[in-house]
Amino acid sequence: MATEVKNRGFDWKDLLIGILYIIAAFIFFSRPAMAIGILVVWFGVLAIIKGINNFIKYSKVKSSTGINATFLIITGVLDILLGIILLFNLYSGIVVVGWVFAIWFITDSIAHILNAGFLKERSKWIYWISIIFNVICVLIGVSLFFNPIVSALTVPFLIGFYFLIFGIEEVISSFA
Secondary structure, eight states: OOOOOOOOOOOHHHHHHHHHHHHHHHHHHHOHHHHHHHHHHHHHHHHHHHHHHHHHHHHHHHHHHOOOOHHHHHHHHHHHHHHHHHHHOHHHHHHTHHHHHHHHHHHHHHHHHHTTHHHHHHOHHHHHHHHHHHHHHHHHHHHHHHOHHHHHHHHHHHHHHHHHHHHHHHHHHTTO
């Protein structure tokens, strides 16, 4: 028996999260030198918000498609734990920010790729944009993880790029 997909409609929460990520991207592009300190705090707060959002998305995906998107729960818990660690240990966050972001980029992008199927039933072009954006983000994450010197020099720009891509994806998905 085929699972019926409910029309989700407009989602203000996704739109707001997308706009916040786009704003963060432009801050990183315009002030890369001061971005690292602010980055750790910003990342901690956004990681907690994103983790909570993954729990909400899990419920929506399960109720609208019947798909058990357990990976959203796992990444939600990891996002919340990472956010708490960064907020309470700022210096360590600054020291390891390249690797932290690499792991975050990779896990979140893989989660989005694995859970993009529900977008395909609503809009094929949003599905493909999501897949393309998230494959790019996996490549950025791998680059950050295996090139720590390059990471240290380019983290604000790469993170700004990731935030811009993720922000655009969230804005687009708010209409799906």
